[in-house]
Amino acid sequence: MxxxxxxxxxxxxxxxxxxxxxxxxxxxxxxxxxxxxxxxxxxxxxxxxxxxxxxAFVDMHTHLDKGHIWPRTPNPDGTIAGALGAVRTDRSTHWSGADVARRMEFALRTAYAHGTAAIRTHIDSSPPQDDISWPVFAEAKERWRDRMTLQASSLMAIEDVPDDPTALFDKVTGHGGIVGAALHPSPVTQRKVEALLAEAEDRGLDIDFHVDETLDPSSNCLAMVARAVTALPFAGTATCGHCCSLMTMDEAEADRTLDAVAEARLAVVSLPMCNLYLQDRHAGRTPRIRGGTLVHEMRVRGTSVAFASDNTRDPFYAYGDLDMMEVWREATRILHLDHPVGDWPRAVSATPAAIMGLADRxxxxxxxxxxxxxxxxxxxxxxxxxxxxxxxxxxxxxxxxxxxxxxxxxx
The missing domain is CATH 2.30.40.10 (Urease, subunit C, domain 1)
Structure with a gap:
């Protein structure tokens, strides 16, 4: 050609x-x-x-195991709490291996048609779902290996991470994945994050966290992760997704956090479409705050910033089609990735490829x-x-x- x-x-x-x-x-x-x-x-x-x-596009933060359950289990009020409850109900009722495999295959065919060459998905990994979904992912990874590079990261609330994460790592790495968790302020968050980072460091693995998916300015797990990565020190790539509380944080605190993120060489992935849908949602009240994080301030500091699809037609986001062109277009409008466009086109291909360790993309x-x-x-x-x-x-x-x-x- x-x-x-x-x-x-x-x-x-x-x-x-x-x-x-x-x-x-x-x-x-x-x-x-x-x-x-x-x-x-x-x-x-x-x-x-x-x-x-x-x-070709690289979509480094998705939820292939949750996709396309909205028609049978919608979000009752569009909030994060509503989404968590709806997914919990749907998972306990429907998530057999056949169900997860069928929806995952549909999602991969969609992304492939839109021009995506690599995907990282988060896999709900609390027992007993871990024994169902991880083998399904491993089979999909093998089935798609000539068409799409697939990676996966475990996902559970940080409170549910075992104090000794060895068995968790064994199971996840046995299916070719890496470990992650959803972080929010709690008495156990720092201790368990440090344990996850130490185990990942011992095994030479990267790690991928959901961080501060809230507009509460007092939620600053991002700074805690940065400090932990620097103190260890952690040689792999630590990725933090969402980081929404920066949008409402005091400027001085935000600047200190962004400096710490740059020093720790964290990678950040912003999910503007899903966060626009979920954040600042109150019945009968027009939202005031955009979904996203402080991507321009990160880029100035040299932090790697990517954009990704996140959820697709599930209780966390009723829309989406794993179309990275849509993500790019909407991220440009929501977060002003223009005037000039500059190097933001890399944020949907080259930057996530580098974060995921994919050569030549x-x-x-x-x-x-x-x-x-x-x-x-x-x-x-x-x-x-x-x-x-x-x-x-x-x-x-x-x-x-x-x-x-x-x-x-x-x-």
Whole structure:
């Protein structure tokens, strides 16, 4: 395959150059062979006609085990408390291996059709669900290994993490996963976080936490994680998702926390669509605060920031389609990732790939995988104005014909 007149964001060029400059891309087998300034003959090539081309998406914070349960168990009031209760009920009633596998497969087919090449999912891991969902994930990982890179992290409330996490690590790593937990202020949070970090460090593993998914400014588990990582010290990548309380925190406290995050080299993943849906929700009252976290202040400090889908059609988020183009578009609107666009395009591909330890997905350059998404849009305003349902997905140097599956398959 050969692409001509492809507009590349400066953020994915090597070296970075003029934004949306035109290039010709030659593909040899499953890898990019060359990227040259445009000027080649369109004969025998796919002419992109100045359409934007980006690397395949990387969605590093999802919940494939929860997806698509909304039709049978909706959130009664749209709040986090309502979501937790609804999921608890649905899980105890329906989450057999066959049920989780069916919904997980539907979700993966959807993400693949939209142009995603790698996903990290959080797996609800409190017993007895752990013995059901982890084997399902391991089977999906193997089944999809030629089409999608899959990673998984365990998820449970920090209070439910065993004092001795050895058995938890054994089970999760036995299925190729890493360990994580949902953090909020409690008497046991710091002690258990330190135990998880120490065990992960001993095993040479990364770790992935849900942190401060609240607008309560007194909730600052993020600073606690940063201090613990620095004190250990922790050599792996510690990822913190959500970090919403920073949006309401006193400026001085937020600045101190952001400095500590940078010093600890934490990675942060923001989930703006789900947090916009859940946060500041009160019946009969218009929300005042956006979902998200202080991504611009993090980027200035050199912190790695990614954006991801989070939940999909479950009690935590009634919408979503594991479409990283939608995540990118909405994150730009919610958190002002424009004027200039700068290197924010990396936050849906190269940055999460680096956090997940995926090689070669950080650029469009010779030797990189020929996994691309082609748009007819020629400018940022064209790209971000529409859902881009006419995108072309290239995987392994070949245009795929996959389409998102019909919801009727889940009836």
């Amino acid at each position: 050969r692409l001509v007149n492809a507009a590349l964001p400066a953020a994915v060029q090597e070296p970075p150059g003029e934004d949306l400059a035109l290039f010709d891309i030659a593909i040899d087998g499953t890898r990019i062979a060359s990227v040259q300034p445009a000027g080649g003959s369109p004969i025998g090539a796919r002419d992109c006609k100045a359409g934007i081309v980006v690397p 950080d650029r469009l350059a010779p030797g990189a995988p020929a996994d691309l998404v082609l748009f007819s849009a020629r400018s940022w305003t064209e790209l971000l104005a529409r859902p881009q349902t006419d995108r072309v997905v290239v995987r392994g140097g070949t245009v795929i014909n996959a389409r998102p599956p019909d919801y009727r398959e889940l009836d």
